[in-house]
Amino acid sequence: MAEYTLREMMAIAAARQIRDKDIVFCGTGISMLAAMAAKHISAPDSVIFFETGAIDSLLAEVPMAVADPRVMHWTSVNGSLADAFAFMQNPTTGRQVVGIMGAAQIDRYGNLNSTVIGDYFRPRVRFSGSGGACDVASFVGRTIIFMHHEKRKFVNRLDYLTSPGWLQGAGMREQAGLAAGGPAVVITNMAVMAFDDTTREMYLMAVFPGISPAQVLDHMEFEVDISRAQTFPPPSAAELAILREKCDPQRLILG
Numbered sequence: 001m002a003e004y005t006l007r008e009m010m011a012i013a014a015a016r017q018i019r020d021k022d023i024v025f026c027g028t029g030i031s032m033l034a035a036m037a038a039k040h041i042s043a044p045d046s047v048i049f050f051e052t053g054a055i056d057s058l059l060a061e062v063p064m065a066v067a068d069p070r071v072m073h074w075t076s077v078n079g080s081l082a083d084a085f086a087f088m089q090n091p092t093t094g095r096q097v098v099g100i101m102g103a104a105q106i107d108r109y110g111n112l113n114s115t116v117i118g119d120y121f122r123p124r125v126r127f128s129g130s131g132g133a134c135d136v137a138s139f140v141g142r143t144i145i146f147m148h149h150e151k152r153k154f155v156n157r158l159d160y161l162t163s164p165g166w167l168q169g170a171g172m173r174e175q176a177g178l179a180a181g182g183p184a185v186v187i188t189n190m191a192v193m194a195f196d197d198t199t200r201e202m203y204l205m206a207v208f209p210g211i212s213p214a215q216v217l218d219h220m221e222f223e224v225d226i227s228r229a230q231t232f233p234p235p236s237a238a239e240l241a242i243l244r245e246k247c248d249p250q251r252l253i254l255g
Contacts, residue, residue, distance in 0.1 A: 031100035053079035110165025110183030137163035166200035
């Protein structure tokens with residue numbers, strides 16, 4: 001079995017969630033790396049675009065940020081922030097969009113907080129807030145969420161709702177007037193979580209090799225169904241070679 005890091009495992013886990021023809025809206029860091037890897041592994045006809053307006057980037061080198069000029073190399077369109085969000089919210093293209101997101105807190109229905117920890121008016125920590133995350137969570141076809149697996153992050157109740165997941169469960173997005181999309185998976189440094197088709201509650205889909213379902217639950221405030229959990233297949237030697245040699249040979253994100 002090839003040796004790999006947890007960061008590499010997370011990137012490959014996300015890349016496997018991206019299908020051919022998907023339109024991938026991603027930010028800086030591991031989400032960008034996952035989108036690049038997917039184009040080389042399983043989704044060569046996927047389209048990557050950024051909130052800065054670059055659509056269908058070639059990404060010959062991994063950019064350091066969404067404003068890095070390298071995101072504009074050999075694009076189909078170099079537009080603006082407004083163009084990027086119009087593309088995402090378009091009724092035709094928007095349903096094909098996969099948004100890759102992260103947050104400070106997540107609850108059992110995939111709702112996210114990236115605004116404050118503690119009381120909104122007297123917070124212990126104040127973050128940068130939504131940016132475009134609320135729009136992504138509200139309008140795209142589905143989202144992939146990256147989280148570090150800790151109790152302080154997997155919480156019973158968010159300190160603030162920044163970006164909607166499945167809200168309070170089945171049918172609630174539709175009642176709120178949101179698009180039919182929603183969170184598909186949560187990828188952590190321990191496991192892959194998914195959401196039940198009926199209840200929309202989070203459940204444990206797969207654990208990474210060497211991790212037990214009990215360990216996953218120990219790092220969450222709320223319990224989830226673990227009866228469906230399998231062991232997630234580790235990255236293959238070919239996948240790791242693509243990640244390391246084609247996507248991030250300078251290890252700018254892999255470290």
